[in-house]
Amino acid sequence: MSTIVKISNLDKYFGRLHVLKNVSLEVAEREVVCLIGRSGSGKSTLLRCINFLEEPSHGSIEVDGLHVNSGEKGRAHRQLVHDVRLKTGMVFQEFNLFPHMSVLENVIEGPVTVKGMDRQQAIELAEHNLDSVGLLFKKDEYPNRLSGGQKQRVAIARALTMEPRVMLFDEPTSALDPELIGEVLNVMKKVAKDGMTMLVVTHEMGFAREVADRVIVMADGELIEDGKPEQIFNEPKDPRTEALIVRYRTGSG
Amino acid sequence: MSAFGTENKGEVKSQGDLLFEAQQRQKQRFNRNVGASWGIFFLIIVYFFSGQNFLGIKTIELNTEFIINNMGFIAKGLPQTLLVSVLAITLAMILALLAALGRLSTFPPLYALSTFYVSLIRGTPLYLQIFFFFLALPQLGIVLTGLLAGVLALGLNYGAYMSEIFRAGLASVGKGQIEAAAALGMTPWQTMRRVVLPQALRFAIPPVGNEFIAMTKDSALVSATGFVQEIMWRATRVGRAQFNNLEALIMAAVFYWVMTLILTYVQSIIEARLSKGDR
Ligand SMILES: Nc1ncnc2c1ncn2[C@@H]1O[C@H](COP(=O)(O)OP(=O)(O)O)[C@@H](O)[C@H]1O
Numbered sequence: 064m065s066t067i068v069k070i071s072n073l074d075k076y077f078g079r080l081h082v083l084k085n086v087s088l089e090v091a092e093r094e095v096v097c098l099i100g101r102s103g104s105g106k107s108t109l110l111r112c113i114n115f116l117e118e119p120s121h122g123s124i125e126v127d128g129l130h131v132n133s134g135e136k137g138r139a140h141r142q143l144v145h146d147v148r149l150k151t152g153m154v155f156q157e158f159n160l161f162p163h164m165s166v167l168e169n170v171i172e173g174p175v176t177v178k179g180m181d182r183q184q185a186i187e188l189a190e191h192n193l194d195s196v197g198l199l200f201k202k203d204e205y206p207n208r209l210s211g212g213q214k215q216r217v218a219i220a221r222a223l224t225m226e227p228r229v230m231l232f233d234e235p236t237s238a239l240d241p242e243l244i245g246e247v248l249n250v251m252k253k254v255a256k257d258g259m260t261m262l263v264v265t266h267e268m269g270f271a272r273e274v275a276d277r278v279i280v281m282a283d284g285e286l287i288e289d290g291k292p293e294q295i296f297n298e299p300k301d302p303r304t305e306a307l308i309v310r311y312r313t314g315s316g
Numbered sequence: 317m318s319a320f321g322t323e324n325k326g327e328v329k330s331q332g333d334l335l336f337e338a339q340q341r342q343k344q345r346f347n348r349n350v351g352a353s354w355g356i357f358f359l360i361i362v363y364f365f366s367g368q369n370f371l372g373i374k375t376i377e378l379n380t381e382f383i384i385n386n387m388g389f390i391a392k393g394l395p396q397t398l399l400v401s402v403l404a405i406t407l408a409m410i411l412a413l414l415a416a417l418g419r420l421s422t423f424p425p426l427y428a429l430s431t432f433y434v435s436l437i438r439g440t441p442l443y444l445q446i447f448f449f450f451l452a453l454p455q456l457g458i459v460l461t462g463l464l465a466g467v468l469a470l471g472l473n474y475g476a477y478m479s480e481i482f483r484a485g486l487a488s489v490g491k492g493q494i495e496a497a498a499a500l501g502m503t504p505w506q507t508m509r510r511v512v513l514p515q516a517l518r519f520a521i522p523p524v525g526n527e528f529i530a531m532t533k534d535s536a537l538v539s540a541t542g543f544v545q546e547i548m549w550r551a552t553r554v555g556r557a558q559f560n561n562l563e564a565l566i567m568a569a570v571f572y573w574v575m576t577l578i579l580t581y582v583q584s585i586i587e588a589r590l591s592k593g594d595r
């Protein structure tokens with residue numbers, strides 16, 4: 064299987080704060096990788112470096128064969144970043160739907176504006192994806208009329224409609240009321256089953272156990288453990304992993 | 317508002333309902349009294365200018381013939397006032413938006429241009445700016461019509477003050493919106509055009525409405541150039557010519573006031589519609 068995401072020797076500083084420390088990571092096609100770790104360990108930053116919402120300080124990123132070195136500037140670099148963003152879909156904790164656009168407009172915005180796709184074709188694709196997240200009947204609503212769970216499902220449909228090679232999820236259920244988490248996780252399971260490559264930052268251990276091919280544990284800007292879910296959850300090697308899992312189990316994570 | 321009144325019909329009213337109704341009644345009574353007081357003030361003013369002699373107090377007598385004869389002449393200034401204001405607010409919105417964008421620029425000359433413009437305009441009187449365009453520029457060989465000078469001066473002036481409105485509008489669009497657009501692959505320009513500006517402009521509509529209403533009155537200053545035949549120009553012209561300044565200015569005041577009342581009402585409708593849809 065081919066590698067879709069390859070992160071090599073990545074460092075990220077925020078001012079003097081060393082947030083990512085020589086991180087390397089590969090994600091294979093169709094793989095679902097869950098990233099867990101305490102708050103502030105650098106999970107979001109790592110995810111955001113992949114599509115250059117954060118510019119890495121050192122190291123390189125490769126997405127579906129596109130190799131981008133950090134620290135470069137200029138047109139060619141910007142074009143490369145743009146191309147990487149076309150290959151990555153991102154789902155945010157806070158949904159970030161466009162409030163001035165209807166659900167359907169939100170979903171076709173990327174294909175039409177960015178890819179220059181024919182509007183009718185974009186609508187067909189969008190409706191297909193809205194249907195698969197179960198929200199086709201809400202296509203003419205505005206985001207402020209949706210529940211949090213519905214918003215996040217629309218956000219997933221919006222990202223999918225760009226037909227990315229990999230989907231990045233940054234705590235997609237952390238802003239939701241507990242009773243709405245399930246519907247979003249179910250949609251994510253479906254996306255995984257359809258063969259999407261996924262990198263998911265989450266505190267949902269049930270989801271990680273059930274869906275992930277691999278679980279990676281982060282602490283203080285480093286990847287401290289990487290393995291199958293059963294191994295990570297049942298026989299953690301690093302005491303910090305163990306502490307983390309105990310915290311989740313006691314519900315104080 | 318109807319949820320309280322209708323759903324509980326026929327049922328025993330709770331203490332909360334009773335309290336709420338008492339509050340509503342109190343509010344209604346207050347509003348009624350305010351309305352009645354307005355009416356009384358209005359009557360007092362009308363009486364004050366009625367020319368009647370009452371209880372030994374001689375009130376002011378207005379020349380009704382002059383008023384009737386010149387009403388039409390002054391009224392013709394209304395479209396001119398609105399024309400100046402509409403053109404100037406359009407210019408002001410463009411300048412304000414550019415100034416607000418300049419304040420976001422990381423390119424020093426652009427940032428400086430924006431702050432320079434705002435500082436210069438805010439640091440000088442509007443009256444001076446109007447004369448500058450009309451009287452000072454001809455010395456440099458630039459002769460503007462009264463209308464153009466007025467529109468430029470008002471537009472530049474209001475643009476500087478309104479840049480804050482657009483700055484707030486742009487700031488109201490969260491970082492998450494910009495990141496979501498970037499993650500979709502939008503360029504900074506696409507992000508601005510498709511995501512940030514539509515939200516910022518919607519945010520700016522109510523305050524821009526306020527500025528427009530203020531401008532319809534500041535446009536009176538343009539009459540000073542002597543070449544824009546708006547309400548104020550007409551009022552001072554007939555007032556001076558026939559030595560009926562009192563009547564002329566009162567007529568102008570009524571025109572401005574009624575216009576403001578109407579515009580304020582229109583604005584409240586627009587605002588209500590915006591807040592309801594929130595789309
Ligand atoms: N834009 C930023 N500027 C400065 N510090 C930041 C910024 N974003 C994140 N950080 C810091 O980087 C560290 C890692 O943050 P983050 O990647 O958000 O962690 P996580 O997602 O694991 O909670 C934290 O200490 C956080 O305060």
Ligand SMILES: [Mg+2]
Nearest residue numbers: 106107108234
């Ligand atoms: Mg995070």
